[in-house]
Amino acid sequence: MKSPQSNGISEAFVRTLKRDYVQVxxxxxxxxxxxxxxxxxxxxxxxxxxxxxxxxxxxxxIAAQTATA
Known part of the structure; x- marks a missing residue:
């Protein structure tokens, strides 16, 4: 299921990948x-x-979350 939140997460990932990996x-x-x-x-x-x-x-x-659970 697609949602505005999942679209935003995907878009943020692509921006980060381009900025921090592809461009350098x-x-x-x-x-x-x-x-x-x-x-x-x-x-x-x-x-x-x-x-x-x-x-x-x-x-x-994730490790911190599972350690406190």
Missing amino acids: TPLPDAAAVLGLLPSWFEDYNAHHPHSGLKMRSPREF
């Missing part, structure tokens, strides 16, 4: 982009600080 990486062709996507996703989820998560990565945020 030399990308000679589409194959280079496709080769880098897995490492970008890993960094985004494991290391990249998110303001909405109090400057934690999604994995850090």
Whole structure:
């Protein structure tokens, strides 16, 4: 199900990916982009600080939530 909230989350992810990964990486062709996507996703989820998560990565945020539950 699509909702305005999920659309906003998706749009924010695309903006972050473009700003913090695509624009700062030399990308000679589409194959280079496709080769880098897995490492970008890993960094985004494991290391990249998110303001909405109090400057934690999604994995850090989830770990903190499950530790207090």
